[in-house]
Amino acid sequence: MKPESKKYSTTVGSQTYTFETGKLAGQAGGAVTFGTGDNIVFATATMGGVREGIDFFPLSVDYEERLYAGGKIPGSFFRREGRAHTEAILTARLTDRPIRPLFQDGMRNEVQIIVYSHSSDGINPLDILAINAASAALIISDIPWNGPIAAVRVGRINGEFVLNPSYAEIDASDLDLRIAGSKDAILMVECGADEIPDNIMVEALELGHKSIQPLIDLQMQMAKEVGKEKREVTLFLPGDEIKKKVFNRVSGPMNELLDKPLSKVEFYTGMTAIKTEAEAEMTTVPEGGNPDDFMPVNMFREAFELAEQAIVRERILGEGKRPDGRTPTEVRDIWCEVNTSPRAHGTGLFTRGETQILSFATLATLGEAQELDNLSPNHTKRYMHHYNFPPFSVGEARFLRGSSRREIGHGALAERALEPVLPNEETFPYAIRVVSEALSSNGSTSMGSVCGSTLALMDAGVPIKAPVSGVAMGLITDDKGRYKILTDIQGTEDHLGDMDFKV
Incomplete structure (x- = not known):
């Protein structure tokens, strides 16, 4: 039927x-x-x-x-x-x-x-x-x-x-x-x-x-x-007692760590040391010990993340202190270079704090524009922006694969930011490809790519209408109505905050 x-x-x-x-x-x-x-x-x-x-x-x-x-x-x-x-x-x-x-x-x-x-x-x-x-x-x-x-x-x-x-x-x-x-x-x-x-x-x-x-x-x-009846699911969350025990155990060391400005490595190394020590103390049952006096490892780790989040957020809301010591509106130090490659058509090196992007611009005839095979009425694409995020940019070692969905998304984000300032095809009949290489990452490499690519385009002689820059804005709120808007967020503030708004 x-x-x-x-x-x-x-x-x-x-x-x-x-x-x-x-x-x-x-x-x-x-x-x-x-x-x-x-x-x-x-x-x-x-x-x-x-x-x-x-x-x-x-x-x-x-x-x-x-x-x-x-x-x-x-x-x-x-x-x-x-x-x-x-x-x-x-x-x-x-x-x-x-x-x-x-x-x-x-x-x-x-x-x-x-x-x-x-x-x-x-x-x-x-x-x-x-x-x-x-x-x-x-x-x-x-x-x-x-x-x-x-x-x-x-x-x-x-x-x-x-x-x-x-x-x-x-x-x-x-x-x-x-x-x-x-x-x-x-x-x-x-x-x-x-x-x-x-x-x-x-x-x-x-x-x-x-x-x-x-x-x-x-x-x-x-x-x-x-609508169907919703299924019951198990939520893997620590109970209030576990959260309280973990918070009381780690809040002192965390606040002591956060009292001084921290680089990315210092922050994560310090938090890992606190976590490792507390985890061994609160989850490892000694010989002859009572297992009921200790908590499961997975519940400890969930509670530790919640404690870290609560402490970092409260310091920002209550004291205006960010993990790296900046005020809410303060932007990290910036330095730039152009013409870093003698044979590339244009290059732009943009560094903001611990985030560093090297962008390369290449010009070619319109015959090298990208051909599209999709459901849109557009059959070619004249301006292409590609973004790469290698593992060394965050101090890791792993296999190199094809472009990830994140890399494709970040490239499109920078492409969208720069497209309005490019000269039209009639006055500048060239295909343009920009590649942004993330060399170091601690917050908004996509917006760093916008800045580095502006430099690369100008270095290549592309007559853009105006320079474009980008910054990631963050937000911290609580249930009491307090809030802090953060300028130029770093990775920790992105992870522990309520918003990542790229402008």
Whole structure:
């Protein structure tokens, strides 16, 4: 018997959007299609068990762009889709970011979200559809999750905002803002703009958050009417007594360590020494000892991380003291060089604190522009920005693989920042490739790549409209309403803070 599907529709801007569920992928935890007009994506969300020995939440989000959605055959030798291309990886990352924070702390079950393109008119992008479809698949599934979320794209043409613009409208727009959020808050912002005023950006954010509300309401209706009962999961979190014992044991040594300005190595070496000593003392049962007087190693380690987070955050909120001794608004020391390679067309070495980027710019004829084989109407790409993050940049040794999703994402971030200032093809008929090598990392190598690449482009003689720089901004908050905005965050502040906002 053919299963009965249910459809849910609403309007955002001038377009009607429809969720459908109940017909496809009945064995998935949750499955939906979502689309408008001839554009449809399909998303599933499924939860597995707990892999033994892991101490993190194994969430994976994949977007698989199938060219049959646009009536195309892949151009590869085997005529089938291979590894995910750059735009597909960026869509997966875009979907992951607002979804991940809404899972419960301590969750260790494997969760996999897969999104396929099912239909594309080649006129409208599918990335925003993917985020909404993934959220809907999760909210109606048996997976515990504190959603839903929704997403929208905001453009601006001739001074007027446009919701979910087409590819052609994006090209004509001086703003390309993608925003995702819950009913009460913004969770993710990714934006490129042509130097628009701050107040216009605030208006765009407000419009975006207001515009996602119908999609959130629709998903809540879906969860109520067709949603599965949520499964019970074990949360691997230490109890209050363990947290208190560990905090009391390590707070003194931690505060003593943090009383002096610390480099990255000094911070992590010091914290590791405190952790190793306390772990041996609180988890190792001596011969003849009572095991009930000691705690499991995994619970100690979870409690230690919570104690470290609480102490570093309280010092920032209460005293304005950051781990490296800076004030909240202080930027680390900066130094730069150009022309470091005699044969490269342009080079820029940018160092901010312990973060160092060396960027190389190469010019070529337009015939060397990248050829694209995807569902967009763009067939070539004239400006390419690639980012590499070798293990030595963080003092590690490991195998060199192909480009990671993080590396692809960071390269695209720097590319988006620099694209608006590049000369147009008519006045500067060259293909441009910039490669940013992360030589040392302690906070926002992506923004260091923007700065280093500006230097490299100018060194290569590219007549950019204006220099571009970038910085990572952080935020620390608490339940008492206190907050501190941090300028130029380092790795520890990124890991222990509430926001990593790259500007």
